[in-house]
Amino acid sequence: MNANVTVLGVSLLVWGLVFVYLWRLERRVKELERK
Amino acid sequence: MPTGRSSSAGAIWAILRKECRSEWRTRYGMSSALLFAVTTLTAVSFVTGRIVDRTDILAALLWIVLVFAALASLAHTFVREVEGHTMTMLRLVASPTSIALGKLGFNLLFLMVLEVVTVPLFLVLMGGPPLHWGRFLAVMGLGSAALAAAATLVGAVIAQTRGRGALFAAVSLPMLLPVLAGAVSGTRGQWNGVPVDAELRLLAAYAAVLLGMSLLLYDHLWED
Amino acid sequence: MILRVLLFLWLAAGMIAGFLWAPLVPVLGATTRVFYFHFPVALVTTLAFGWSMLHSALYLLRRDLGHDDHAAGAAELGLLFCVVATVSGSMWAKAMWGAYWNWDPRETSIFFLFLIYAAYVALRAAVDGEERPARLAAVYSCIAFVAVPFLIFVVPRIYFSLHPDPLFNTRGKPDIDPRIMLVATWMFVGLTALFFWLLSLRVRLGRIERARQDA
Numbered sequence: 001m002n003a004n005v006t007v008l009g010v011s012l013l014v015w016g017l018v019f020v021y022l023w024r025l026e027r028r029v030k031e032l033e034r035k
Numbered sequence: 036m037p038t039g040r041s042s043s044a045g046a047i048w049a050i051l052r053k054e055c056r057s058e059w060r061t062r063y064g065m066s067s068a069l070l071f072a073v074t075t076l077t078a079v080s081f082v083t084g085r086i087v088d089r090t091d092i093l094a095a096l097l098w099i100v101l102v103f104a105a106l107a108s109l110a111h112t113f114v115r116e117v118e119g120h121t122m123t124m125l126r127l128v129a130s131p132t133s134i135a136l137g138k139l140g141f142n143l144l145f146l147m148v149l150e151v152v153t154v155p156l157f158l159v160l161m162g163g164p165p166l167h168w169g170r171f172l173a174v175m176g177l178g179s180a181a182l183a184a185a186a187t188l189v190g191a192v193i194a195q196t197r198g199r200g201a202l203f204a205a206v207s208l209p210m211l212l213p214v215l216a217g218a219v220s221g222t223r224g225q226w227n228g229v230p231v232d233a234e235l236r237l238l239a240a241y242a243a244v245l246l247g248m249s250l251l252l253y254d255h256l257w258e259d
Numbered sequence: 260m261i262l263r264v265l266l267f268l269w270l271a272a273g274m275i276a277g278f279l280w281a282p283l284v285p286v287l288g289a290t291t292r293v294f295y296f297h298f299p300v301a302l303v304t305t306l307a308f309g310w311s312m313l314h315s316a317l318y319l320l321r322r323d324l325g326h327d328d329h330a331a332g333a334a335e336l337g338l339l340f341c342v343v344a345t346v347s348g349s350m351w352a353k354a355m356w357g358a359y360w361n362w363d364p365r366e367t368s369i370f371f372l373f374l375i376y377a378a379y380v381a382l383r384a385a386v387d388g389e390e391r392p393a394r395l396a397a398v399y400s401c402i403a404f405v406a407v408p409f410l411i412f413v414v415p416r417i418y419f420s421l422h423p424d425p426l427f428n429t430r431g432k433p434d435i436d437p438r439i440m441l442v443a444t445w446m447f448v449g450l451t452a453l454f455f456w457l458l459s460l461r462v463r464l465g466r467i468e469r470a471r472q473d474a
């Protein structure tokens with residue numbers, strides 16, 4: 001159970017970081033489109 | 036727009052003859068291809084000797100030698116045109132379809148000449164005669180057709196790129212794998228005495244499909 | 260932007276469900292969980308391939324560079340997803356069958372897909388200009404498209420299969436716990452949405468760059 005939860009936690013963390021990166025990328029692209 | 040372009044069998048034949056003549060003038064392509072094939076064959080034969088019992092290795096080696104010799108030489112028909120800037124002229128007098136078929140015809144002929152020298156040499160040095168001549172020749176014939184079709188098509192695509200040698204190998208590999216699989220399996224099967232209809236069908240279908248795609252796509256390849 | 264947040268929650272929920280809610284398959288044991296990641300990613304990579312091929316053909320028919328952006332973007336993303344699928348599959352193979360790579364039909368097929376993607380990207384990089392790489396790459400796409408059925412069906416004939424289907428019984432009907440299929444489908448939908456989001460970013464960037472060059 002413990003190993004399971006650990007791997008889940010790491011996965012969610014990685015996904016969160018990827019998402020933040022993509023969010024910022026999206027904002028940047030929107031900015032460029034406005035110009 | 037170019038006018039008066041012929042797409043009859045006459046045009047195809049004319050292109051074929053032109054290619055043969057260009058090649059005959061220098062014989063550079065054929066001699067280097069033959070040299071490559073014979074050198075590879077000699078090297079392999081030297082280190083392995085006769086391996087009549089390992090039909091799978093025999094079949095694989097034969098086709099690897101042929102494929103690599105083909106990769107080394109079949110792109111030249113297009114590269115020569117692009118570098119000599121004769122492509123525009125050619126497109127003025129013939130339709131892309133005729134150019135496609137003419138070059139394919141030449142490459143097929145080229146490959147056959149290569150095989151006439153290489154295959155008997157291979158059989159003598161490495162493995163002895165085929166068990167079943169009919170099947171062997173059928174596999175060689177259809178395998179060569181599929182190989183020529185794939186190599187010609189990919190050669191046409193990469194002729195306009197930089198870094199052609201390595202790129203040709205990388206880009207053509209996925210296209211050549213079905214040919215290799217069918218040809219090697221068929222050659223091995225023939226030595227093992229089993230029917231090779233499945234492999235022959237595969238090779239024929241693949242060659243036909245590639246030919247069809249060539250006819251469809253050649254118009255798009257040369258447009259500048 | 261709400262949709263993006265929803266995507267985050269969607270995939271997060273899928274992961275949580277996969278680890279905490281769905282049962283394990285007896286044969287696979289703890290490695291079952293890789294299925295929720297590896298299988299959808301592999302499906303997305305085939306989807307990306309199809310999308311890229313489609314837009315290559317559309318580009319040749321209509322000569323709209325927007326189609327080329329889609330073809331190139333889908334190919335690049337497809338390459339990325341393909342690498343992820345291959346690596347995750349290979350790790351799963353090591354855990355299940357003891358070897359990282361076995362050349363069984365599915366592994367070989369994904370490898371072929373990787374070769375085609377890589378060749379496409381290499382081809383684009385080796386051609387100068389704007390219109391020519393688009394055209395040559397599109398032609399190559401179409402050639403690759405017809406080779407793929409041969410690659411997928413030739414392989415089983417020649418190679419022995421090591422890809423058992425522990426999830427399906429011998430009669431071919433799916434016999435797995437519906438919860439597993441639900442999570443797998445959930446993850447597939449989410450990853451497809453992620454793919455299209457990434458693709459849209461790439462396509463929009465391509466459009467912006469071209470607008471800048473024309474200006």
